[in-house]
Amino acid sequence: MKRIVLSAMMLGLLSPQAMAQTITASIAQDVRSTNPGVNRDDTTDGVVLHMVEGLVGYREDGSVGPLLAQSVDMSADGLTYTFKLRTGITFHNGETFSAENVLWNWTRYMDPATEWRCLAEFDGRNGLKVESVTAPDAQTIVMTINQPSAVFLDALARTDCGMAGILHYASVNEDGTWNQPIGTGPYKFGTWKRGEYFELEAFSDYVTPAGSAPDGYVGAKKPLAEKVRFYVISDPETIKAGLLSGTVDLAAVASTDVPEFAANPDFNVADSVDASKHTLSLQVADPLLSKVEMRQAIAAALDLPTLVTQVTNGSGRPNNSAIFPQSMYYSDVQKQAFAHDLDKARELLAKAGYKGEPITIIANKRPTTPSFETAVVAQAMLQAAGINATIEVMEWGTQLSRYFSGNYQMMAFSYSSRFDPALSFEQFSGPKDTTSGKVWNNPEALKLIDEGKAVSDPARRQAIFDELHTLLLHDVPMIIYSNGVNDIVSNKRLEGAVSWQSKLRLWEVAKQ
């Protein structure tokens, strides 16, 4: 009898159902740390935000919604924000979540010793300052800021800020050093074998926010698998082999591999557009490119829909706006695009007095962005219009250094996601005398961006952003040609697997 029971137990342990409870995904590089918003990159955020949640989070359309908060109210003067907290939430260690935890976390984040990368967004150095944070009762947090800001909640929701994630005190050691995240997310910290894999375990007491489906970082967030394991695999061929062998359930793949997986009945392919921007940045301080006619000629010489098709293997969609297509601010005006017109390009070149001077396009060969491919296609198109374009390929770190110093003419450069339009425009705009890396320094544009950051009224904001887009198309400080596209391949045993904003989002994903 004992033998039968043992055998049954062994069979149970080894059954496909038991094994199937671990979802395996691949990430290209290892997680940097588990400390939210401190030592991070995009991959790190994607993993850590399975364990940690903030008061607010991004919705799919880029707006901000309550997450650990039940509701958020702004005072009439725009200076006071009242967060009503959700009840019945517990941390991964079973402790109850309350306003006291928020106060402790805020004090910790604002302490320079924490090294929170978003400290400057809240301490006044970048304009906005949180003047006070109080907890009138266990379920309420009140924050007051120094000036009306349309992007205050955005800053709290930013994934690179770790969503200002609320952690339990036990996440840090007695001396204040970091230990491990004890958050409120759908998955909790499991095992981290550095350089190999990062494993999360389902948080069985997780209370999902309202919603029938995931909505960005809010909405339904139930953990449907027992474990999630992120393998660190950087080689694209190994990732492909991992998917084909079943070792990896889902992964982002190169666009060149998409047709093969799309034709394979064992796999689903989902492509999702994110808010990152692929661009050709122009140096407006360059003697040649300082002439607006020259920049307009470059824009007219480029057949951008063709360029996008070529460099993304057909998965990208053209977009010349700084606002991503899913945004609530992506209006008809934002859909206006640069027009491909070779005759006009030649006419503008003549007007600019162009005499065949070389223009160098700097590019890199990172597999994650179509920089080099863009430079090659753009070079051919520019040459067809009579522009003497050359390409200089460099390693990413070197290119980034050139970008920040402003030492370039043209650059195939990709920007990471910014959901709020004001922050997206601000990402590449600013006075060149103090921030040489900024691309667009038109004072009129800078004024509009500042206004867009301060004004909360959606209609007024829409008007500002539409005006900015029209100005961008005229000034051509950069040519935004498309947003990033994530090609996610998952085997058909997974249900609900999608990525959002280039991050694998594994809540509400089940494995058969």
Place this chain on the structure above:
Amino acid sequence: MLKFAISRIIAAIPTLFIVSVSVFFLIRLIPGDPASLMLGDLADAASLADLRSRLGLDQSIPVQFTIWLGNILSGDFGRSITSQQEVLPLILGRLRVSAEIVLIAVLLASVIAVPAGMIAAWRQNSLTDVALVSIATVLLSIPAFWMGLLLLLLFVLKLGWLPLVGYVSISQDFMQGLLYIILPVATLLLHEIGVIMRMARASTLEVMQLDYITHARAKGLSEAAVMWRHAFKNAFGPTWTLIGIVLGNLLGGIAVIETVFAIPGLGRLLVEAIFARDYPVIQGCLLMIATIYVLVNLVVDLLYPVFDPKVNAQ
């Protein structure tokens, strides 16, 4: 012998010092800043200044060097800029992984390639020789990463016999560890067999043409005795040197293999650190690799007299 070893170790100190100075300054000549790489395009002036200050990058390079050298001499290799881990344990952990694979691969390659090279030389211009040389040339010509991918395709995807990713040390779990390192070891093994076999054949051929081999045969010694007692001992010297060089090379440089098989080894760590401009890790890795070279060469030199009676360690 001991005196020789000590003098060699002392002689290595200036070498390591020059390496450390070169590495420190050369890596800083490469454009690119760890702080801006960590923050990416999200960097604003305030965050960048904060991070540069925290990383000590706002100090002059000579000051940074003085601090780094002082710390190294007290055994503190610093912390990784990206992962915040202590560099020395990080490097030693990764070295253990690489060393396990490399030592097994080179040992097996030597055991197979040296006799094969000698047989090829012994049977020069025969079918056996042609076959062995052809195999060596083919193995040598196939890039290691390509070989790795082919093995992965066959044993993981087609046959499903071996796991794709992961690593377990054979010292922790021999059978599990074996499963994970078979493919990377086989990849290195096949490549290095070609390298070592060609050297073993060439040096044996050279020795076989010398008078004392003819003399040994004339004395009526058996071929086995001629090959083992006279040819092998004299011909193995150059091959042994090559094995040392191969070992030194591989211990610091199997990044491609580690990337293909997703193994957390030293080579992958170094490549990732270079891309991230993680100065403490780059410096630590290169210093470690230089030390390995010095030590491997020292061991090779110390063992040389064992194989070649003409050489002594004095």
